[in-house]
Amino acid sequence: xxxxxxxxxxxxxxxxxxxxxxxxxxxxxxxxxxxxxxxxxxxxxxxxxxxxxxxxxxxxxxxxxxxxxxxxxxxxxxxxxxxxxxxxxxxxxxxxxxxxxxxxxxxxxxxxxxxxxxxxxxxxxxxxxxxxxxxxxxxxxxxxxxxxxxxxxxxxxxxxxxxxxxxxxxxxxxxxxxxxxxxxxxxxxxxxxxxxxxxxxxxxxxxxxxxxxxxxxxxxxxxxxxxxxxxxxxxxxxxxxxxxxxxxxxxxxxxxxxxxxxxxxxxxxxxxxxxxxxxxxxxxxxxxxxxxxxxxxxxxxxxxxxxxxxxxxxxxxxxxxxxxxxxxxxxxxxxxxxxxxxxxxxxxxxxxxxxxxxxxxxxxxxxxxxxxxxxxxxxxxxxxxxxxxxxxxxxxxxxxxxxxxxxxxxxxxxxxxxxxxxxxxxxxxxxxxxxxxxxxxxxxxxxxxxxxxxxxxxxxxxxxxxxxxxxxxxxxxxxxxxxxxxxxxxxxxxxxxxxxxxxxxxxxxxxxxxxxxxxxxxxxx
Ligand code: 3UK
Numbered sequence: 001x002x003x004x005x006x007x008x009x010x011x012x013x014x015x016x017x018x019x020x021x022x023x024x025x026x027x028x029x030x031x032x033x034x035x036x037x038x039x040x041x042x043x044x045x046x047x048x049x050x051x052x053x054x055x056x057x058x059x060x061x062x063x064x065x066x067x068x069x070x071x072x073x074x075x076x077x078x079x080x081x082x083x084x085x086x087x088x089x090x091x092x093x094x095x096x097x098x099x100x101x102x103x104x105x106x107x108x109x110x111x112x113x114x115x116x117x118x119x120x121x122x123x124x125x126x127x128x129x130x131x132x133x134x135x136x137x138x139x140x141x142x143x144x145x146x147x148x149x150x151x152x153x154x155x156x157x158x159x160x161x162x163x164x165x166x167x168x169x170x171x172x173x174x175x176x177x178x179x180x181x182x183x184x185x186x187x188x189x190x191x192x193x194x195x196x197x198x199x200x201x202x203x204x205x206x207x208x209x210x211x212x213x214x215x216x217x218x219x220x221x222x223x224x225x226x227x228x229x230x231x232x233x234x235x236x237x238x239x240x241x242x243x244x245x246x247x248x249x250x251x252x253x254x255x256x257x258x259x260x261x262x263x264x265x266x267x268x269x270x271x272x273x274x275x276x277x278x279x280x281x282x283x284x285x286x287x288x289x290x291x292x293x294x295x296x297x298x299x300x301x302x303x304x305x306x307x308x309x310x311x312x313x314x315x316x317x318x319x320x321x322x323x324x325x326x327x328x329x330x331x332x333x334x335x336x337x338x339x340x341x342x343x344x345x346x347x348x349x350x351x352x353x354x355x356x357x358x359x360x361x362x363x364x365x366x367x368x369x370x371x372x373x374x375x376x377x378x379x380x381x382x383x384x385x386x387x388x389x390x391x392x393x394x395x396x397x398x399x400x401x402x403x404x405x406x407x408x409x410x411x412x413x414x415x416x417x418x419x420x421x422x423x424x425x426x427x428x429x430x431x432x433x434x435x436x437x438x439x440x441x442x443x444x445x446x447x448x449x450x451x452x453x454x455x456x457x458x459x460x461x462x463x464x465x466x467x468x469x470x471x472x473x474x475x476x477x478x479x480x481x482x483x484x485x486x487x488x489x490x491x492x493x494x495x496x497x498x499x500x501x502x503x504x505x506x507x508x509x510x511x512x513x514x515x516x517x518x519x520x521x522x523x524x525x
Contacts, residue, residue, distance in 0.1 A: 012190040013084035016233040050081030051160035061086035064110035086163035091220035098125035167191035176332035185390035195384035196336035197234035199357035209236035214260035216246035226336040227264040248276035259298035266433035306433025310464035311348035335384035358382035429458040470502035480507035
């Protein structure tokens, strides 16, 4: 057994946060927001106060802390503060309905919930059903049943002892959803963040302490957590935080004000930004000049992930700004991006080449590697991979095969070693970079009184991006109408996370089924 891994001290909060101060960056700005800037000293002080406050509450090594927070600087205090004492932060999507939170909180058996004030109404709906949460901390000044963040702070000392942890200690979890079953908690180690920072951050993006990073993907996503948390902290750079939903207007406002050098987006947003600027041009009768001054002139690299970037978007962006968008694929299980295009060598439409630190394998249904050019299932090997899924033995065994992680993605490799995405092995859709399970949406629509049968598939919108479409067989005696179509959309909007609603509803007489009666979604696609 490797002595260093088992016994050597390694704590990610020490490495990613405290090391910056030891190396003399204490007075450097770590975080820019529209309200104020935070130096590394400021963030360290906040994190140490949270660490002490957690200890005060009786939070122990390996205890879970669920984070339901907007992208605000206090996120770092909670995330690094928990890790510092060996506790395990679990950032969760803040856009979900109450039932989902009941699942996350009970499944993880988190002891503490830390949330932004905006989350209080939705969480109150389920508070009675939370079996394991003992303390709820709310980021607000108003007093109530919860411990307000400010109060927890005031009494805590601003230096904290670091728990003795090792590289393989559990550092954080992120939940990942699949086509069937409940979301799975992917358990990551402290050191996984170092592997991603070295391989992707330094190896692909050449990040240095001079960079200013800005991510439109929020901190609770694996992509955003890397972009806005451990990548900038890992190289001693600065990060811009935007607590509002990433719409073109406020994203551009932040870019123009803080002048980032690296920008992280998802395909939908690149399309929205272009659309927004093109509309402005039309109103002003202006023609863009890529040689002239523009909003993205400080940016040396743009990244895209979450779903494939359509080549058309890449070209429109390149034409307007003369900046490459590097498309790269990452997963929650691998932590961050493991295949990516390289600056100056982009192959539009491809995911690029393996990131340093990762090995790839494309296999057929028998588990044999496919010849170059043929489509196979993508397996990835790399030291940032999650150890296992929490309490999901079968899913762990089928996804985490020894050193290899099965991504469930279909890929092929071309003659110069670039990898091309060819769809999924299951029916899962990526909508705006976030998983949508067709089964989830179908289960909601089927409850509608007018619906007899339903199947949901992905359909490309006018920007070549995938959105859910529902095929509906109506109940006996119900007439198809545009009002009913609207009503079904609203039905889903009222019950599930917004991005899941079907953008189209098509009424059909019957659905294609296999001999065993299983709906054949691939035929509808
Ligand atoms: C799909 C892509 C084509 C693919 C993520 C960057 O998206 C991330 O993680 P998730 O666990 O989803 C993983 C799945 O999403 N996918 C992601 N990126 C691409 N497909 N081209 C892409 N560029 O199906 C993959 O299996 O939500 C993205 C960094 C960290 C991440 N976790």
